Amino acid sequence: MHESINEQQCIWKSGLVLSKDETKAEVIEYYGKREIKIRVSGRHKRDLMTIVTHELDKIHDSYQRLKYxxxxxxxxxxxxxxxxxxxxxxxxxxxxxxxxxxxxxxxxxxx
Structure with missing residues (x-):
């Protein structure tokens, strides 16, 4: 989803901000806690959340024994x-x- 990175500069070691259709999603990995948290704000929250979770599902599905x-x-x-x-x-x-x-x-x- 690199094309959706907010202003192509809102990215850091453990997270990023995505921007699409007047909506933003902050995705942060908490490595020590083994968590990924997603916060969404804007006009089309559900749409962007669906896209982000779909992409995470594709990553998770590539690992056969991963449980989450x-x-x-x-x-x-x-x-x-x-x-x-x-x-x-x-x-x-x-x-x-x-x-x-x-x-x-x-x-x-x-x-």
Whole structure:
């Protein structure tokens, strides 16, 4: 995705900022924690997030035994502005949607 690097200069050792269609995504690797965090802002957040996660999936799929979880932060009042929100596994949220279970309780705030 090198062509989408913001102003072709927003890149550093452990991350970068991508820019596409009035939307920006910050992608940072936390090597010691074995995490990659993505933050998206702008008009077309979902579109850019889909592109970034698709590219990460292609990288992950090239390693046969690699196991990983996609985590989605909670958006309750307590977690929304927290530096350490509760996270849900994406596969669990998708399973709930398929079963038409639209309410999920936060483990931190119990909301």
């Amino acid at each position: 979880n996609k985590l989605i932060p909670c958006n309750c009042v307590t977690c929304k502005d927290s530096q350490e929100p509760h996270f849900y596994k994406l596969e669990n949220l998708r399973n709930r949607l398929a079963k038409q279970k639209y309410d999920v309780e936060c483990d931190l705030s119990l909301d």
